[in-house]
Amino acid sequence: MLTFVVFVVGLVLVGGLLFLGAALLLGRGETQPPAELDRSPVELPDDRPVTGDDVRALQVSVTVRGYRMTEVDWLLDQLAQTIDERDVEIARLRADLEASPPSVVAEEESPRA
Structure with missing residues (x-):
């Protein structure tokens, strides 16, 4: 159960970092x-x-x-x-x-x- 929670938290963290990087690189639609x-x-x-x-x-x-x-x-x-x-x-x-x-x-x- 603990590995599942670590996996989900890691997945959310990596997804958030990818989203933040893409938003900084590509802009926010201005x-x-x-x-x-x-x-x-x-x-x-x-x-x-x-x-x-x-x-x-x-x-x-x-x-x-x-x-x-x-x-x-x-x-x-x-x-x-x-x-x-x-x-x-x-x-x-x-x-x-x-x-x-x-x-x-x-x-x-x-x-x-």
Whole structure:
């Protein structure tokens, strides 16, 4: 009977120490503070349209518990904004092209010597 009690106490003690170690190592579920958007190491070019290579070259910093979710969210928001701006510009250019007279379009498409 005494060995059973020692076994149970030892099991509870080891389980408690494992739980305490995991709580200290992994945290208690706190959220990370928001990333400072003006100081993010992840940036997209401002002087030209974003290309697939730009997106592939991005490297999001990894913290102890994985990626900074706020930084990834910020990056996705910036990418979405850039794509939206590009779509608006494409729509505007298509509308300008449709509104221009056919003779102007033909002149622009013909090769120049």
